[in-house]
Amino acid sequence: MNKRTQQREQTRIEILTAAEHIYAVHGFIRPSTQMVAKEAGVAHGTVFLHFQSQEKLILAVIENLGQSLTSQIHESSVPGHSLNEVLQTYLTAIEANESLYTHLIMELPQLPKEAQQTVIGIQSVIAHHLDQVMSQLKKEKKIKDLSFPFLFNTWIGLIHYYLMNRRLFAPHGSVLAVYKDQLIANFITLLEVDCT
Amino acid sequence: MNKRTQQREQTRIEILTAAEHIYAVHGFIRPSTQMVAKEAGVAHGTVFLHFQSQEKLILAVIENLGQSLTSQIHESSVPGHSLNEVLQTYLTAIEANESLYTHLIMELPQLPKEAQQTVIGIQSVIAHHLDQVMSQLKKEKKIKDLSFPFLFNTWIGLIHYYLMNRRLFAPHGSVLAVYKDQLIANFITLLEVDCT
Amino acid sequence: MNKRTQQREQTRIEILTAAEHIYAVHGFIRPSTQMVAKEAGVAHGTVFLHFQSQEKLILAVIENLGQSLTSQIHESSVPGHSLNEVLQTYLTAIEANESLYTHLIMELPQLPKEAQQTVIGIQSVIAHHLDQVMSQLKKEKKIKDLSFPFLFNTWIGLIHYYLMNRRLFAPHGSVLAVYKDQLIANFITLLEVDCT
Amino acid sequence: MNKRTQQREQTRIEILTAAEHIYAVHGFIRPSTQMVAKEAGVAHGTVFLHFQSQEKLILAVIENLGQSLTSQIHESSVPGHSLNEVLQTYLTAIEANESLYTHLIMELPQLPKEAQQTVIGIQSVIAHHLDQVMSQLKKEKKIKDLSFPFLFNTWIGLIHYYLMNRRLFAPHGSVLAVYKDQLIANFITLLEVDCT
DNA sequence: CATGAATGAGATTTCATTCAT
DNA sequence: TATGAATGAAATCTCATTCAT
Numbered sequence: 040m041n042k043r044t045q046q047r048e049q050t051r052i053e054i055l056t057a058a059e060h061i062y063a064v065h066g067f068i069r070p071s072t073q074m075v076a077k078e079a080g081v082a083h084g085t086v087f088l089h090f091q092s093q094e095k096l097i098l099a100v101i102e103n104l105g106q107s108l109t110s111q112i113h114e115s116s117v118p119g120h121s122l123n124e125v126l127q128t129y130l131t132a133i134e135a136n137e138s139l140y141t142h143l144i145m146e147l148p149q150l151p152k153e154a155q156q157t158v159i160g161i162q163s164v165i166a167h168h169l170d171q172v173m174s175q176l177k178k179e180k181k182i183k184d185l186s187f188p189f190l191f192n193t194w195i196g197l198i199h200y201y202l203m204n205r206r207l208f209a210p211h212g213s214v215l216a217v218y219k220d221q222l223i224a225n226f227i228t229l230l231e232v233d234c235t
Numbered sequence: 236m237n238k239r240t241q242q243r244e245q246t247r248i249e250i251l252t253a254a255e256h257i258y259a260v261h262g263f264i265r266p267s268t269q270m271v272a273k274e275a276g277v278a279h280g281t282v283f284l285h286f287q288s289q290e291k292l293i294l295a296v297i298e299n300l301g302q303s304l305t306s307q308i309h310e311s312s313v314p315g316h317s318l319n320e321v322l323q324t325y326l327t328a329i330e331a332n333e334s335l336y337t338h339l340i341m342e343l344p345q346l347p348k349e350a351q352q353t354v355i356g357i358q359s360v361i362a363h364h365l366d367q368v369m370s371q372l373k374k375e376k377k378i379k380d381l382s383f384p385f386l387f388n389t390w391i392g393l394i395h396y397y398l399m400n401r402r403l404f405a406p407h408g409s410v411l412a413v414y415k416d417q418l419i420a421n422f423i424t425l426l427e428v429d430c431t
Numbered sequence: 432m433n434k435r436t437q438q439r440e441q442t443r444i445e446i447l448t449a450a451e452h453i454y455a456v457h458g459f460i461r462p463s464t465q466m467v468a469k470e471a472g473v474a475h476g477t478v479f480l481h482f483q484s485q486e487k488l489i490l491a492v493i494e495n496l497g498q499s500l501t502s503q504i505h506e507s508s509v510p511g512h513s514l515n516e517v518l519q520t521y522l523t524a525i526e527a528n529e530s531l532y533t534h535l536i537m538e539l540p541q542l543p544k545e546a547q548q549t550v551i552g553i554q555s556v557i558a559h560h561l562d563q564v565m566s567q568l569k570k571e572k573k574i575k576d577l578s579f580p581f582l583f584n585t586w587i588g589l590i591h592y593y594l595m596n597r598r599l600f601a602p603h604g605s606v607l608a609v610y611k612d613q614l615i616a617n618f619i620t621l622l623e624v625d626c627t
Numbered sequence: 628m629n630k631r632t633q634q635r636e637q638t639r640i641e642i643l644t645a646a647e648h649i650y651a652v653h654g655f656i657r658p659s660t661q662m663v664a665k666e667a668g669v670a671h672g673t674v675f676l677h678f679q680s681q682e683k684l685i686l687a688v689i690e691n692l693g694q695s696l697t698s699q700i701h702e703s704s705v706p707g708h709s710l711n712e713v714l715q716t717y718l719t720a721i722e723a724n725e726s727l728y729t730h731l732i733m734e735l736p737q738l739p740k741e742a743q744q745t746v747i748g749i750q751s752v753i754a755h756h757l758d759q760v761m762s763q764l765k766k767e768k769k770i771k772d773l774s775f776p777f778l779f780n781t782w783i784g785l786i787h788y789y790l791m792n793r794r795l796f797a798p799h800g801s802v803l804a805v806y807k808d809q810l811i812a813n814f815i816t817l818l819e820v821d822c823t
Numbered sequence: 824c825a826t827g828a829a830t831g832a833g834a835t836t837t838c839a840t841t842c843a844t
Numbered sequence: 845t846a847t848g849a850a851t852g853a854a855a856t857c858t859c860a861t862t863c864a865t
Contacts, residue, residue: 047845068264068345071838082847084841093839144399145341149262183429189421196396197389203340225385229425238865243828267855278830283857285828439824460656460737463859474826476862485860536791537733541654581813585785592784595732617777621817625771630844635849659834670851675836677849 051089054079058100063139067097067146094151101150104139105157108132109164122172122182122230126223129165130198134215141202166191182230194226247285250275254296259334263293263342290347297346300335301353304328305360318368318378318426322419325361326394330411337398362387378426390422443481446471450492455531459489459538486543493542496531497549500524501556514564514574514622518615521557522590526607533594558583574622586618639677642667646688651726655685655734686741692727693745696720697752710760710770710818714811717753718786722803729790754779770818782814 057079061070072093076083090096111132120128133140147155169191176182201222205214253275257266268289272279286292307328316324329336343351365387372378397418401410449471453462464485468475482488503524508517525532539547561583568574593614597606645667649658660681664671678684699720708716721728731738735746757779764770789810793802 043845050846066345072840073838076848083839084847084849085845087840088846145344147399148341148402149265183424185421185424189417192396193389193393193422193425196392196394198392199396199399200388200392203343203395206344221385225381226389228379228381229389232429239827242865246828268857269855279856280831280858281829284830289856442825458737464861465859468827475860476826476828477824479861480825537736539791540733540794541657575816577813577816581809584788585781585814585817588784588786588788589781590784591788591791592780595735595787598736613777617773618781620771620773621781625820631848634844638849660836661834671835672837672852673850676851681835 047089050081050085054081054086054089054096055099055103058096059103059139062097062100062142063136066142067100068149072096098151098153100139101143101154101157104136104143105160107136108140108161111135112164112168116168120168120172122169122176122227123223125165125168125172126194126226127219128168130215130219130223133198133202134213134219137202137205137213137215141205144199145203162195165195169194176230180232183232190230197222197226246275246277246281250277250282250285250292251295251299254292255299255335258293258296258338259332262338263296264345268292294347294349296335297339297350297353300332300339301356303332304336304357307331308360308364312364316364316368318365318372318423319419321361321364321368322390322422323415324364326411326415326419329394329398330409330415333398333401333409333411337401340395341399358391361391365390372426376428379428386426393418393422439481442473442477446473446478446481446488447491447495450488451495451531454489454492454534455528458534459492460541464488490543490545492531493535493546493549496528496535497553499528500532500553503527504556504560508560512560512564514561514568514619515615517557517560517564518586518618519611520560522607522611522615525590525594526605526611529594529597529605529607533597536591537595554587557587561586568622572624575624582622585621589614589618635677638667638669638673642669642674642677642684643687643691646684647691647727650685650688650730651724654730655688656737660684682739686739688727689731689738689742689745692724692731693748695724696728696749699723700752700756704756708756708760710757710764710815711811713753713756713760714782714814715807716756718803718807718811721786721790722801722807725790725793725801725803729793732787733791750783753783757782764818768820771820778818785810785814 054075058075061075061078065074072086073083075096076086079086086096090099112128115128115131116125143150143154143158147158170187173182173187173190177184201208201214201218208214209217250271254271257271257274261270268282269279271292272282275282282292286295308324311324311327312321339346339350339354343354366383369378369383369386373380397404397410397414404410405413446467450467453467453470457466464478465475467488468478471478478488482491504520507520507523512520535542535546535550539550558579562579565574565579565582569576593600593606593610600606601609642663646663649663649666653662660674661671663684664674667674674684678687700716703716703719704713731742731746735743758775761770761775761778765772789796789802789806796802797805
């Protein structure tokens with residue numbers, strides 16, 4: 040990679056990082072490309088040199104987030120993880136990008152269709168891990184015998200609900216940091232076949 | 236009521252209905268007041284004759300929705316309702332305004348603060364009914380002893396998740412129409428103290 | 432005059448009076464016909480029933496003012512008045528309509544051309560009286576031998592200057608009430624052939 | 628200064644000049660930013676690229692005028708100037724911007740508060756020079772012993788009166804060009820202690 | 824005669840995108 | 845490759861005027 044290409048790549052990353060920051064704070068829809076350029080410390084036109092259009096820039100940020108989340112989950116996953124560990128892995132990954140991810144799921148229908156693929160991709164990964172451990176537990180009659188999709192959607196729905204109301208549950212800072220353990224524990228209690 | 240007042244009220248309702256329709260399809264944020272005017276078949280300026288500003292129009296639509304939902308829930312609620320019946324009542328009310336309600340919960344942070352009050356109002360109503368029936372069931376040891384807020388959030392999160400992905404779960408038509416019964420049944424199963 | 436015509440005339444006057452009030456406070460340009468209608472306690476459309484257009488309404492108010500001022504000046508003028516008395520008469524007439532008159536002279540170029548005729552009319556009246564008394568004084572060598580137009584313009588300019596800056600000179604209330612006598616006295620001193 | 632900055636400055640000046648021209652002809656209030664853009668030969672949006680808002684544009688034009696007038700007066704003023712010379716200096720400065728200045732003083736109450744500061748600034752400069760020369764003349768008993776504020780207001784009132792009626796006194800072209808000398812001469816005559 | 828609902832032209836302002844430098 | 849000035853298409857909102865009731 041020669042100097043020129045290197046420099047170009049550097050600028051691209053600066054813009055992408057600036058965009059991530061801006062979008063994490065203000066969401067994807069509201070901020071102008073002008074704002075992103077200013078945050079990145081480059082000229083307005085430079086944004087369009089690296090990303091054909093605003094849409095492409097948004098997609099790049101989202102794709103980046105997708106990659107980051109899925110790779111984090113992959114890396115932290117070991118065969119034989121307990122249900123608790125799988126859920127923990129998932130929430131820890133989200134927590135690191137809480138704000139950006141929250142905006143992604145909330146503004147999804149207002150974003151280009153390709154963004155939905157990314158979200159589906161993220162969910163497939165966690166679904167895969169969850170399915171494995173849950174199937175086993177079901178066989179062992181340790182958790183209730185409900186369809187995996189329902190259990191999965193309950194879990195994702197619960198997490199997304201806390202994320203969407205993060206400013207209510209945790210006015211400053213991360214909801215997951217505060218509620219992560221409690222959510223996992225309660226969710227597991229809910230699944231358990233319990234005869235007290 | 237004389238003809239003039241009647242006519243005015245008629246126009247107001249036409250605009251409100253047009254707005255409800257447009258917002259149900261495209262969300263609250265994207266459509267222009269121009270679009271609403273066209274849909275209502277009135278001049279652009281007429282919209283502002285009846286609603287001081289775009290914000291006020293949006294709030295009127297949302298308030299209308301809030302009223303509609305809460306009154307539906309109230310009307311269908313009888314003391315002594317089973318958990319199943321309470322959940323059913325709630326989902327039936329939402330189902331009638333599924334698209335609009337879905338946009339409301341997704342775009343909430345982008346909407347004026349007053350809109351949040353409306354959503355909080357809706358949730359208070361259902362929370363109240365749910366709390367009553369759940370407390371009783373907990374005492375009777377029929378459902379797991381988890382905090383009400385957690386159970387409530389799990390339920391709302393689940394429903395909102397299906398709503399937010401309604402085009403995925405039910406490409407044309409209502410998700411709740413398709414999944415309502417299944418969601419209620421599964422959720423109840425989840426709550427139950429089960430020793431098979 | 433039958434009852435119908437009488438009623439009509441009554442409404443016309445109500446609108447005119449309301450307009451005078453509104454224009455006195457806010458000037459001629461800014462207030463909307465809506466505002467005038469509200470102040471008059473009539474429907475918006477009624478304004479246009481009595482006055483073909485906003486322009487015609489403004490002209491009517493101005494013409495009214497012109498009539499009022501010229502007739503006041505005429506009535507208070509007696510042959511043989513001193514310079515002091517003539518100036519006093521003029522300022523007293525203006526003082527009674529200070530705010531409206533001030534807006535008239537300031538916004539004149541933004542008003543229909545006919546309005547200028549009214550202002551010219553008012554000034555002709557005072558010019559006529561002033562010319563008479565000044566000519567006599569000049570003959571008697573009691574005041575400086577300067578052209579009448581110059582003296583007239585100096586006087587009018589001085590008064591208009593105080594009117595235009597009335598909120599500076601008299602933040603609340605009438606400038607003329609406060610400065611009238613002093614202005615007359617000083618102006619006369621200026622004119623006098625003085626060998627002290 | 629590179630070409631780009633130069634070009635930008637050029638455009639800014641084109642807009643400012645166009646605005647000055649438009650405002651000189653039509654006043655500050657009536658013309659739309661659209662008109663200014665057209666006159667400047669730039670796109671409508673470009674106006675807002677250089678001036679945040681219409682108000683800012685108007686203020687820029689006015690400030691420009693203020694600077695121009697005060698610097699002209701300063702430059703032409705030498706210690707030891709006669710009354711005639713001081714008045715001459717003032718009128719010559721105004722004459723160069725007669726139309727724009729006239730609109731400024733007439734529409735002042737309709738303009739942003741900052742505009743009033745500019746007018747006050749201009750008047751302070753001329754007041755300062757006038758006070759100096761008049762005080763001396765009063766001591767020498769060459770002019771009447773009237774308060775400076777009154778004399779100042781008489782002078783400014785006189786000039787503003789001619790300016791406000793410039794289209795009457797000089798239908799095409801500058802009033803001051805035509806009346807300047809005469810106004811100064813007459814005003815001085817008025818001040819003089821005269822015993823003929 | 825009076826009403827006031829409806830109209831639609833126009834005003835300011837924002838912002839993604841282009842292109843000369 | 846990078847810049848940032850310029851563009852022009854919206855979008856919201858105001859208001860004089862018309863006209864059915």
